[in-house]
Amino acid sequence: xxxxxxxxxxxxxxxxxxxxxxxxxxxxxxxxxxxxxxxxxxxxxxxxxxxxxxxxxxxxxxxxxxxxxxxxxxxxxxxxxxxxxxxxxxxxxxxxxxxxxxxxxxxxxxxxxxxxxxxxxxxxxxxxxxxxxxxxxxxxxxxxxxxxxxxxxxxxxxxxxxxxxxxxxxxxxxxxxxxxxxxxxxxxxxxxxxxxxxxxxxxxxxxxxxxxxxxxxxxxxxxxxxxxxxxxxxxxxxxxxxxxxxxxxxxxxxxxxxxxxxxxxxxxxxxxxxxxxxxxxxxxxxxxxxxxxxxxxxxxxxxxxxxxxxxxxxxxxxxxxxxxxxxxxxxxxxxxxxxxxxxxxxxxxxxxxxxxxxxxxxxxxxxxxxxxxxxxxxxxxxxxxxxx
Numbered sequence: 001x002x003x004x005x006x007x008x009x010x011x012x013x014x015x016x017x018x019x020x021x022x023x024x025x026x027x028x029x030x031x032x033x034x035x036x037x038x039x040x041x042x043x044x045x046x047x048x049x050x051x052x053x054x055x056x057x058x059x060x061x062x063x064x065x066x067x068x069x070x071x072x073x074x075x076x077x078x079x080x081x082x083x084x085x086x087x088x089x090x091x092x093x094x095x096x097x098x099x100x101x102x103x104x105x106x107x108x109x110x111x112x113x114x115x116x117x118x119x120x121x122x123x124x125x126x127x128x129x130x131x132x133x134x135x136x137x138x139x140x141x142x143x144x145x146x147x148x149x150x151x152x153x154x155x156x157x158x159x160x161x162x163x164x165x166x167x168x169x170x171x172x173x174x175x176x177x178x179x180x181x182x183x184x185x186x187x188x189x190x191x192x193x194x195x196x197x198x199x200x201x202x203x204x205x206x207x208x209x210x211x212x213x214x215x216x217x218x219x220x221x222x223x224x225x226x227x228x229x230x231x232x233x234x235x236x237x238x239x240x241x242x243x244x245x246x247x248x249x250x251x252x253x254x255x256x257x258x259x260x261x262x263x264x265x266x267x268x269x270x271x272x273x274x275x276x277x278x279x280x281x282x283x284x285x286x287x288x289x290x291x292x293x294x295x296x297x298x299x300x301x302x303x304x305x306x307x308x309x310x311x312x313x314x315x316x317x318x319x320x321x322x323x324x325x326x327x328x329x330x331x332x333x334x335x336x337x338x339x340x341x342x343x344x345x346x347x348x349x350x351x352x353x354x355x356x357x358x359x360x361x362x363x364x365x366x367x368x369x370x371x372x373x374x375x376x377x378x379x380x381x382x383x384x385x386x387x388x
Contacts, residue, residue, distance in 0.1 A: 003306070005081065012074075013081030015058060023054050024091040028354055031091050034212070036351040041092050041212030051093055056124070061096050065122035066106060069114075076309035080254050084302075087255025088262045090357040092213075096124030099251060101174060104130075104244035108191065108232035117172065117193055129170035130244065131161030131218055141176075141185040141238065146220060148177035148190060155192060155230065157200070157223040163368065167216035168203055171196055174244075175220065180235055191237035193229040200224065211360025245369055246322050250312070252365050253305045253325040256333035257298060259358050263333075263340040264294040266355070271343060281343060290339040297332045304328060320382050323375035331372065333362045 005013065027047060035041045043051070055061060064079055065071020079099065086095065105118045120126045137143035146159025157177055167173060172195050180188030194201050200223030207215045232240055268291055271282035281287045308321040337359045341348035348355050366372055 003303075005077070009074075009078040009081065012063075012078060013085065016060065016082045016085040019055060019058055019060065020085050020089050023051055024089045024093055027091045028089065032351060032354060032357065035357060039212075040208065040214060041090070041357065043092060048093070052096070052124075055095055061124050062122050063095065064099055065097065065102060066118075069119045069122040071122050075313040076250060077306060077313055080250075080302075080305055080309050083251045083254035084258040084261070087258030090354045090361065097121045097126075098128065100244045100248040101128045101130055103247045104174065104191075104240050105231075107240045107243050110228075112228055113193065113231065126171040127166060127169050129164050129166045129173040131164045131167070131173050131175045132241065133161065133163045135160055135162050135217075141189065141241075144176065144178055144185075144189065146175070146177045147181075148179050148192060148225075151224070153227040155225045155227065157192065157194070157220040157225060159220050161218040161220070163207070163215045164218055165213075165215050167218055168206065173201070173218070174231060176237055176241060177220075183235060185238050187235045189237045189241075190234050191231035191240060192225050193231055194220075194223065194225055198223055198225065209364060211357050211364060213361075213364065242319075246312075246318070248369050249322050249326040250305070250309060252369065253301065253308075253329035256329040256362060256365065257301050257305065259362060260294065260298050260301070260333040260336040263337045263355065263358060264291060264298065266353075267291060267294070267340045267343045274345075287343055290336075290343065294336040294339065297336065301325070301329045301332050320379060323370075323378040326370060327372045327375045327379075330362060330366045334359070334366065337362060 004010075027043070031041055031043070059072075060082075062069075062071035063074045063082065064076075065073070067073040082095070086093075102118075102121065105113075105121065109118045117126075121128060131146075132141075134144060134146060137145070146157065146161065148155045148157045150156075157175060159177065161175065164173065172193055175192045175194045176189060177192060178184070178188055179190040182188065200221045202219045202221060204217045204219050207217060209215060231237070267287070268282075271287050271291070272280050274281045304321070304325050308318050308325055311318045311321060337355060341355050341359065344353070344355065347353060350356070
């Protein structure tokens with residue numbers, strides 16, 4: 001078993017780390033100030049355009065997009081290091097295109113959809129969102145009530161979606177809807193490509209989240225979608241949706257490793273400098289154990305994530321591993337960042353250093369794309385043969 005990255009993938013990881021250090025971290029001060037003054041966490045169009053130009057020039061776009069639409073078709077293993085680096089900063093920037101929706105499109109599009117949606121998305125020309133969760137439905141797809149009904153060659157969608165990230169900015173949203181109520185998640189859920197300007201697709205409100213982030217609530221009111229915009233096979237939308245969710249959970253594990261590593265680095269730099277009661281914090285056993293435990297848990301999370309990515313690249317069933325890393329990495333990062341905040345004392349409670357935004361980001365991740373409790377249920381059921 002070889003634990004070393006290939007030279008190509010290691011160079012990509014190093015390149016991304018330099019990009020983050022040179023172009024994203026210098027923007028953290030202005031991002032923190034915006035969040036501290038109630039504006040939320042965002043980049044201006046001018047700031048984003050400058051970063052886009054740099055990241056595109058460096059060849060960091062379309063990393064896992066298909067080669068025939070201009071991407072590099074890189075495996076999941078190559079992206080772990082990339083996402084670890086991208087996760088180490090609080091500057092909100094995603095390398096185009098966002099991998100989860102990309103992977104779902106790759107698994108489902110027909111030729112017409114490939115040209116109209118996948119190709120421009122892979123090229124970074126469009127932005128996408130996905131509507132899965134609904135008010136009251138939570139993480140249970142069986143509770144989905146948004147309906148899609150045939151009307152001639154079209155589909156008519158009615159329902160609500162909530163916690164939809166980037167809905168207001170997206171050129172199109174992948175909307176999950178029930179097409180066969182009797183079958184539900186076992187053959188009765190389909191996916192649809194809904195353009196932003198489609199009549200009946202209404203953004204009701206922007207929902208402020210902790211850490212200065214925002215999501216949106218959407219209402220679909222007799223929203224008519226042409227038949228060719230059914231994504232994949234009717235009734236078979238659940239499996240591609242899991243591809244999308246699995247990809248995001250892989251990203252989150254890597255992001256959490258990056259965040260935890262940065263918190264540990266900050267603690268190791270600060271503790272020797274801060275003197276209390278005549279001795280540096282680095283001489284205190286509690287601080288030493290925080291650092292030692294952090295290093296061990298980061299190492300474990302990194303190995304777990306690379307193991308899962310490697311198995312995914314081999315085409316193996318990794319539902320168990322994905323649930324494991326979703327829980328372990330998010331809770332690991334939460335603990336390490338919390339200890340770093342404790343180490344920094346009152347300074348750790350301020351909005352002048354990035355720890356509080358790092359903590360908020362991880363706290364969000366412990367909920368979205370499946371809370372820890374649901375993933376523990378998945379692991380337990382697999383271990384116990386589906387017993388409840």
